[in-house]
Amino acid sequence: MVHNRILNIPNILTLARIVITPFIIFAIMEGEAVFALILMGIAGITDMLDGAIARYFNQRSIVGAFMDPLADKLMLISTIVTLYFIEEIPLFLFLAVVFRDLVIVVGAIAYEMVTGKLEMEPTMSSKITTFLQITLVLTVLADMAWDLPSELFELTVIWSTFTFTCISGVQYMVVWMRKAVSDEGAG
Numbered sequence: 001m002v003h004n005r006i007l008n009i010p011n012i013l014t015l016a017r018i019v020i021t022p023f024i025i026f027a028i029m030e031g032e033a034v035f036a037l038i039l040m041g042i043a044g045i046t047d048m049l050d051g052a053i054a055r056y057f058n059q060r061s062i063v064g065a066f067m068d069p070l071a072d073k074l075m076l077i078s079t080i081v082t083l084y085f086i087e088e089i090p091l092f093l094f095l096a097v098v099f100r101d102l103v104i105v106v107g108a109i110a111y112e113m114v115t116g117k118l119e120m121e122p123t124m125s126s127k128i129t130t131f132l133q134i135t136l137v138l139t140v141l142a143d144m145a146w147d148l149p150s151e152l153f154e155l156t157v158i159w160s161t162f163t164f165t166c167i168s169g170v171q172y173m174v175v176w177m178r179k180a181v182s183d184e185g186a187g
Helices: 009-029 033-056 062-085 091-115 124-146 151-186
Strands: none
Touching: 009 033, 009 062, 033 062, 033 124, 062 091, 062 124, 091 124, 091 151, 124 151
């Protein structure tokens, strides 16, 4: 059951993640990678807890369902953009991440405008992409903090993230086009 209560513990935890994001960005810009990693850890814990509490205590809400992925996207995009601007990730990966998210946002808006019934359901490739983007941010921050010796691991994370980001972006375009065509044909 979905409730319309805005102020509940899961939503407060999600809001905390949104509030933490500028501090993560500031820490990265100041070269405080360890502090940024600690804040990312706190954000990760709030992400796990908000969903678990919402399910266990039946505190799911429409606001929470909207805010949770928004908080995740805000944190990931902000950190990836920041890492690009301080020259810690390559241009091709930055462009892929930004373009994919633009495709998702523009596609969602267009789909909602055309059909009036947008339902966001993450695909498996999208979940893998999110996991890899988080891994990318954590790997780059760890390398900034401790100058990790394994360049091969970082390159593997970069190329895996790039590959799945592209796959996921194309998949969203195809899925939404198919839905829009089938909804238009049914209407």
